[in-house]
Amino acid sequence: MTQGKKPAGKRSQAVAAKRDAILQAGLSQFSKYGVHGATLENIAECAGVSKTNLLYYFPSKDALYIAVLKQILAIWLAPLRAFRSDLEPLTAIGEYIRLKMAVSRDYPEASRLFCMEMLQGAPLLMGELSGDVKPLVEEKSAIVAGWVAQGKLAKIDPNHLIFMIWATTQHYADFSVQVEAVTGATLQDDAFFQQTVENVQRMIIAGIRPR
Incomplete structure (x- = not known):
């Protein structure tokens, strides 16, 4: 049972870390270029994830912007x-x-x-x-x-x-x-x-x- 929990805990930490990285990248890009000037491609690159992976966490640029706000x-x-x-x-x-x-x-x-x-x-x-x-x-x-x-x-x-x-x-x-x-x-x-x-x-x- 203990062995089963460890991977789940690590996955949870990885998910949280990736989400935080996307939020931080979103903040950086939105604060420089605004919601209209920032692109999901640049935010994903800044966060070190693919655009597809970003959209898994936040389904749209507006959704990410609201989460950052x-x-x-x-x-x-x-x-x-x-x-x-x-x-x-x-x-x-x-x-x-x-x-x-x-x-x-x-x-x-x-x-x-x-x-x-x-x-x-x-x-x-x-x-x-x-x-x-x-x-x-x-x-x-x-x-x-x-x-x-x-x-x-x-x-x-x-x-x-x-x-x-x-x-x-x-x-x-x-x-x-x-x-x-x-x-x-x-x-x-x-x-x-x-x-x-x-x-x-x-x-x-x-x-x-x-x-």
């Missing part, structure tokens, strides 16, 4: 899901800024592709945004609103605070070429990453401290 959304929402009400408000918001900046550092291609989808009106992701993002933002906004009501934060609109954090942190991924041209550094530089996090935290937190 859903994977990006999970990464993008992880810091917001981790937003904690049991911390002091300024500590929680500072940590959220750090986690969002880390996403921009670690997943720049994902951030750029997500931005492209938003600019196109999110035709393939609108259902996910309404189903996952909206209630999550409402939940976390309610925490911030509670802090405001208790006098622990300045009188701010929670949605605009969240939007500002998104816009600021994602700038470093979506406009990384511009950032590097101006500063000579990217978030891959540990010192620049830390400096960026601290400056963004300082500026945002200064605006939301209770008066």
Whole structure:
């Protein structure tokens, strides 16, 4: 029985690894060329599989694109899901800024592709945004609103605070070429990453401290 399970386990790992390789290749190609410019042939070549094998896992380019977007959304929402009400408000918001900046550092291609989808009106992701993002933002906004009501934060609109954090942190991924041209550094530089996090935290937190 043990001998029978091992091959099945190895096959399962191989399937998962191949699927992940296709998703990563899809992300790379879609972030460079968009959903219309990327081809299944190039994605398959980038993933090291045949086009036929790719279509076994994802029956169409749209299906692969949607799978890539859903994977990006999970990464993008992880810091917001981790937003904690049991911390002091300024500590929680500072940590959220750090986690969002880390996403921009670690997943720049994902951030750029997500931005492209938003600019196109999110035709393939609108259902996910309404189903996952909206209630999550409402939940976390309610925490911030509670802090405001208790006098622990300045009188701010929670949605605009969240939007500002998104816009600021994602700038470093979506406009990384511009950032590097101006500063000579990217978030891959540990010192620049830390400096960026601290400056963004300082500026945002200064605006939301209770008066």
